[in-house]
Amino acid sequence: MKRNEVSNCLLCNSTLNQQITWKALLTNAFPKTFCIDCEQKFEPYENTSDQILSLYQYNDAMKDFLHRYKFMHDIILAKVFREQIHKHLSKTRATIVPIPLHPAKLKERTFAQVDELLKAAHIPYEHFLEKTTTETQVGKTRQERLATSQFFKLVKECKNKEILLIDDIYTTGATIQHAKSLLLESGAKSVKAFTLIRG
Template sequence: MNCLLCDQSFRAEVSWQALIVQTFPAVICARCRQSFERAQSTEEVTALFTYNNAMKAYIQRYKFMKDVALAHVFRNELYAALHKRREKIVPVPLHHERLLERTFSQVHELLRAAKIPYIDMLRKEINDRQSQKTLQERKSGQNRFSLCEQFDVKDEELLIVDDIYTTGTTVNDIKQLLLSNGAKKVSIFVLVKVKSDE
């Protein structure tokens, strides 16, 4: 088969990944795989990869060129990292207008490709692309997310999942929202973490 990233043909049966059990067949070649750099997780954030050049190119294609097939690239890593977590998985949602622009939600597609069940309990109230007003609303401390009425998170253990962590504003807003609604413990998991010195 051909690598989804570089289009070179490769043999999927070659075991190039000693560290994790492959639950799903590989969709990228060993060379592309090696171009990604594993991240160090911290107490606050579990992260799979760093934001290096290879990851930058991947994100560009996946997110901005809307290549939904690329959701499968990290499904083995995501499955290995998430399938035994006992918390409820909570993906970070897009604002509905942004979802229309993007055509799909990157985070949701990553989880679906990795066959990780999740619960859509959040709504994004403010589209960050919206002008000045948004800035003022953000300054006023209004949370950009809300918990959908039908969900009760009291005493629940939850894991927020996002694609990229940069400043942490988004996931920390959500963490506060869930804790203020009575969640017992809220942890953060991301595919990519930008190193804080970058």
């Protein structure tokens, strides 16, 4: 990995004054991709359950990040939280399973945002699920979302596997719940979840 990979903050474009330490070189730590000022705008999420872990709260800074990353197709922003994601996922024994986009949505967006976050963090993953509907959950209440019929299908055997579902944002929990129930019904040993953001 190149140590001078990013010379300016990916969020505000200010110059990054990185001091390359021996520790960083020896541990192959990720080079910084955003400045301290930007870093301080993100609020860590206080987790109360080990079933679903989230890194950050959904605040204005995160709203801006998500908009640029997902909807403005600024794919390089996948590198912003790679160190934090790597730290939390690199030692898990569970099989990492990203929440997928519907194929039509993937074609429209041109990249799968969860896959790219994992790639940037050097986290291996497997696809066990395929999304079967393009129906949006935006504007629905939690009850309405949970009452929606199953919108995933299994594409790979998951029997007796410990699975960690990965998504970019957790809002009502309907997406995670649908995926979790399908995997457990299909024989998964356990299913937990990890998200970058908690809405």
